[in-house]
Amino acid sequence: QSALTQPRSVSGSPGQSVTISCTGTSSDVGGYNYVSWYQQHPGKAPKLMIYEVTKRPSGVPDRFSGSKSGNTASLTILGLQAEDEADYYCSSYAGSYTFEVFGGGTKLTVL
Protein backbone atom coordinates (compact mmCIF):
# COMPACT_ATOMS: atom_id res chain seq x y z
CA GLN A 1 0.00 0.00 0.00
CA SER A 2 1.47 3.32 -1.11
CA ALA A 3 1.85 6.24 1.25
CA LEU A 4 0.06 8.62 -1.14
CA THR A 5 -3.31 7.78 -2.66
CA GLN A 6 -3.98 8.24 -6.36
CA PRO A 7 -6.91 7.04 -8.48
CA ARG A 8 -6.01 3.83 -10.32
CA SER A 9 -7.11 5.25 -13.65
CA VAL A 10 -8.49 8.32 -15.38
CA SER A 11 -9.44 8.92 -18.97
CA GLY A 12 -10.33 11.68 -21.38
CA SER A 13 -10.77 12.40 -25.06
CA PRO A 14 -8.26 14.36 -27.11
CA GLY A 15 -8.58 18.07 -26.40
CA GLN A 16 -10.27 17.55 -23.05
CA SER A 17 -8.77 18.20 -19.63
CA VAL A 18 -8.12 15.75 -16.82
CA THR A 19 -7.04 16.14 -13.22
CA ILE A 20 -5.23 13.49 -11.21
CA SER A 21 -5.34 13.74 -7.43
CA CYS A 22 -2.74 12.70 -4.90
CA THR A 23 -3.88 12.52 -1.28
CA GLY A 24 -1.52 12.30 1.63
CA THR A 25 -1.39 13.67 5.15
CA SER A 26 -0.13 16.68 7.02
CA SER A 27 3.16 14.77 7.42
CA ASP A 28 3.87 14.74 3.71
CA VAL A 29 1.77 16.51 1.04
CA GLY A 30 0.14 18.91 3.46
CA GLY A 31 3.28 19.71 5.39
CA TYR A 32 5.73 20.61 2.66
CA ASN A 33 5.80 22.21 -0.78
CA TYR A 34 7.86 19.39 -2.23
CA VAL A 35 5.29 17.54 -4.33
CA SER A 36 6.50 16.22 -7.68
CA TRP A 37 4.73 14.54 -10.57
CA TYR A 38 6.27 12.00 -12.96
CA GLN A 39 5.11 10.65 -16.32
CA GLN A 40 6.09 7.10 -17.25
CA HIS A 41 5.49 5.51 -20.62
CA PRO A 42 5.62 1.69 -20.83
CA GLY A 43 9.14 0.35 -20.61
CA LYS A 44 10.61 3.80 -20.03
CA ALA A 45 12.06 5.64 -17.07
CA PRO A 46 9.86 8.20 -15.32
CA LYS A 47 10.12 11.82 -16.44
CA LEU A 48 9.71 14.80 -14.13
CA MET A 49 6.70 16.90 -15.12
CA ILE A 50 6.07 19.09 -12.06
CA TYR A 51 8.17 19.83 -8.98
CA GLU A 52 7.69 21.86 -5.82
CA VAL A 53 3.91 21.63 -6.34
CA THR A 54 3.61 24.06 -9.25
CA LYS A 55 6.96 24.38 -11.04
CA ARG A 56 7.45 23.03 -14.54
CA PRO A 57 10.90 21.91 -15.75
CA SER A 58 12.19 23.33 -18.99
CA GLY A 59 10.72 21.47 -21.94
CA VAL A 60 7.50 20.34 -20.25
CA PRO A 61 4.47 21.77 -22.08
CA ASP A 62 2.47 24.40 -20.22
CA ARG A 63 -0.57 22.14 -20.67
CA PHE A 64 0.68 20.46 -17.51
CA SER A 65 0.11 22.23 -14.21
CA GLY A 66 0.20 21.37 -10.53
CA SER A 67 -1.60 22.60 -7.46
CA LYS A 68 -2.20 21.72 -3.84
CA SER A 69 -4.96 22.20 -1.32
CA GLY A 70 -4.47 20.89 2.18
CA ASN A 71 -3.30 17.28 2.05
CA THR A 72 -4.22 16.79 -1.62
CA ALA A 73 -2.09 17.69 -4.61
CA SER A 74 -3.36 17.67 -8.17
CA LEU A 75 -1.94 17.40 -11.67
CA THR A 76 -4.05 18.96 -14.42
CA ILE A 77 -3.47 18.29 -18.09
CA LEU A 78 -5.21 20.61 -20.53
CA GLY A 79 -5.86 19.79 -24.17
CA LEU A 80 -5.16 16.06 -23.91
CA GLN A 81 -3.00 14.59 -26.63
CA ALA A 82 -2.45 10.97 -27.56
CA GLU A 83 1.13 11.09 -26.30
CA ASP A 84 -0.09 12.02 -22.82
CA GLU A 85 -1.32 8.45 -22.37
CA ALA A 86 0.97 7.08 -19.66
CA ASP A 87 1.23 6.30 -15.96
CA TYR A 88 1.55 9.28 -13.65
CA TYR A 89 3.09 9.17 -10.18
CA CYS A 90 3.11 11.78 -7.47
CA SER A 91 5.74 12.00 -4.77
CA SER A 92 6.27 14.10 -1.69
CA TYR A 93 8.93 14.85 0.86
CA ALA A 94 7.73 13.33 4.12
CA GLY A 95 10.09 14.65 6.75
CA SER A 96 13.50 13.73 8.07
CA TYR A 97 12.65 10.13 8.99
CA THR A 98 10.65 8.87 6.00
CA PHE A 99 12.10 11.34 3.49
CA GLU A 100 10.36 10.55 0.17
CA VAL A 101 7.09 8.76 -0.58
CA PHE A 102 5.31 7.94 -3.83
CA GLY A 103 1.72 7.49 -4.83
CA GLY A 104 0.58 4.21 -6.33
CA GLY A 105 0.31 5.67 -9.81
CA THR A 106 -2.56 6.59 -12.13
CA LYS A 107 -3.01 5.20 -15.61
CA LEU A 108 -4.19 7.92 -17.98
CA THR A 109 -6.03 6.69 -21.05
CA VAL A 110 -6.64 9.02 -23.96
CA LEU A 111 -9.82 7.73 -25.58
Next chain:
Amino acid sequence: QVQLQESGPGLVKPSETLSLTCTVSGGSISGYYWNWIRQPAGKGLEWIGRIYASGSAYYNPSLKSRVTMSVDTSKNQFSLKVNSVTAADTAVYYCARSDRWELEPWGQGTLVTVSS
Protein backbone atom coordinates in the same frame (compact mmCIF):
# COMPACT_ATOMS: atom_id res chain seq x y z
CA GLN B 1 23.26 17.27 -20.52
CA VAL B 2 23.70 14.97 -17.55
CA GLN B 3 23.08 11.30 -18.21
CA LEU B 4 22.92 8.41 -15.76
CA GLN B 5 23.53 4.74 -16.48
CA GLU B 6 22.92 1.85 -14.11
CA SER B 7 25.07 -1.27 -14.26
CA GLY B 8 25.38 -4.52 -12.35
CA PRO B 9 24.33 -8.17 -12.31
CA GLY B 10 20.87 -8.90 -13.59
CA LEU B 11 20.52 -12.05 -11.50
CA VAL B 12 21.16 -12.41 -7.79
CA LYS B 13 20.61 -15.48 -5.62
CA PRO B 14 18.35 -15.31 -2.57
CA SER B 15 20.14 -14.30 0.64
CA GLU B 16 23.01 -12.76 -1.32
CA THR B 17 23.86 -9.08 -1.89
CA LEU B 18 22.55 -7.00 -4.77
CA SER B 19 25.16 -4.51 -6.02
CA LEU B 20 24.53 -1.77 -8.57
CA THR B 21 26.51 1.21 -9.80
CA CYS B 22 25.26 4.38 -11.43
CA THR B 23 27.69 6.26 -13.66
CA VAL B 24 27.13 9.98 -14.16
CA SER B 25 28.26 11.56 -17.43
CA GLY B 26 28.00 15.08 -18.78
CA GLY B 27 28.28 16.72 -15.40
CA SER B 28 29.87 16.54 -11.97
CA ILE B 29 28.59 14.38 -9.17
CA SER B 30 29.38 17.19 -6.74
CA GLY B 31 26.67 19.47 -5.45
CA TYR B 32 23.71 17.14 -5.87
CA TYR B 33 21.90 14.28 -4.19
CA TRP B 34 21.94 10.91 -5.94
CA ASN B 35 19.00 8.58 -5.54
CA TRP B 36 18.01 4.96 -6.02
CA ILE B 37 14.41 4.04 -6.81
CA ARG B 38 12.95 0.66 -7.70
CA GLN B 39 9.83 -0.60 -9.43
CA PRO B 40 8.61 -4.22 -9.31
CA ALA B 41 7.03 -5.38 -12.54
CA GLY B 42 3.56 -3.90 -12.96
CA LYS B 43 3.80 -1.98 -9.69
CA GLY B 44 4.59 1.49 -8.46
CA LEU B 45 7.77 3.32 -7.58
CA GLU B 46 9.60 2.92 -4.27
CA TRP B 47 12.29 5.34 -3.11
CA ILE B 48 15.24 3.41 -1.70
CA GLY B 49 17.49 6.25 -0.57
CA ARG B 50 19.84 9.03 -1.55
CA ILE B 51 23.45 10.00 -1.02
CA TYR B 52 25.10 13.39 -1.22
CA ALA B 53 28.44 13.86 -2.93
CA SER B 54 30.03 14.25 0.50
CA GLY B 55 28.88 10.74 1.41
CA SER B 56 25.94 11.58 3.69
CA ALA B 57 23.24 9.00 3.06
CA TYR B 58 19.53 8.82 3.83
CA TYR B 59 17.51 5.63 3.52
CA ASN B 60 13.91 4.49 3.31
CA PRO B 61 13.14 3.30 6.86
CA SER B 62 11.60 0.10 5.50
CA LEU B 63 14.88 -0.87 3.80
CA LYS B 64 17.42 0.86 6.01
CA SER B 65 18.63 -2.29 7.76
CA ARG B 66 19.64 -3.89 4.43
CA VAL B 67 20.79 -0.95 2.30
CA THR B 68 24.14 0.77 1.94
CA MET B 69 24.98 3.55 -0.51
CA SER B 70 28.38 4.93 -1.39
CA VAL B 71 29.85 7.51 -3.75
CA ASP B 72 33.11 7.66 -5.70
CA THR B 73 33.64 11.23 -6.86
CA SER B 74 36.85 10.33 -8.71
CA LYS B 75 34.87 8.03 -11.01
CA ASN B 76 31.66 10.11 -11.01
CA GLN B 77 29.82 7.04 -9.73
CA PHE B 78 27.59 6.08 -6.85
CA SER B 79 26.55 2.64 -5.74
CA LEU B 80 23.82 0.65 -4.02
CA LYS B 81 24.07 -2.54 -2.02
CA VAL B 82 21.07 -4.45 -0.73
CA ASN B 83 21.90 -7.47 1.39
CA SER B 84 19.90 -10.58 2.26
CA VAL B 85 17.77 -10.25 -0.87
CA THR B 86 14.56 -12.18 -1.47
CA ALA B 87 12.19 -12.48 -4.42
CA ALA B 88 10.49 -9.31 -3.16
CA ASP B 89 13.60 -7.36 -4.17
CA THR B 90 13.10 -8.30 -7.83
CA ALA B 91 12.51 -5.02 -9.66
CA VAL B 92 13.78 -2.50 -12.16
CA TYR B 93 16.25 -0.32 -10.30
CA TYR B 94 16.67 3.31 -11.33
CA CYS B 95 19.19 5.93 -10.33
CA ALA B 96 18.29 9.62 -10.45
CA ARG B 97 19.71 13.00 -9.52
CA SER B 98 18.02 15.52 -7.29
CA ASP B 99 18.70 19.09 -6.28
CA ARG B 100 16.13 19.25 -3.52
CA TRP B 101 13.41 16.56 -3.69
CA GLU B 102 12.63 16.37 -7.40
CA LEU B 103 14.15 13.43 -9.31
CA GLU B 104 15.58 14.39 -12.69
CA PRO B 105 17.19 13.06 -14.77
CA TRP B 106 16.76 9.32 -14.38
CA GLY B 107 18.81 6.46 -15.71
CA GLN B 108 17.16 4.02 -18.08
CA GLY B 109 16.81 1.42 -15.33
CA THR B 110 18.20 -2.08 -14.91
CA LEU B 111 16.24 -5.22 -14.12
CA VAL B 112 17.46 -7.25 -11.18
CA THR B 113 15.93 -10.67 -10.65
CA VAL B 114 16.37 -12.55 -7.39
CA SER B 115 16.26 -16.27 -8.10
CA SER B 116 18.27 -19.38 -7.45
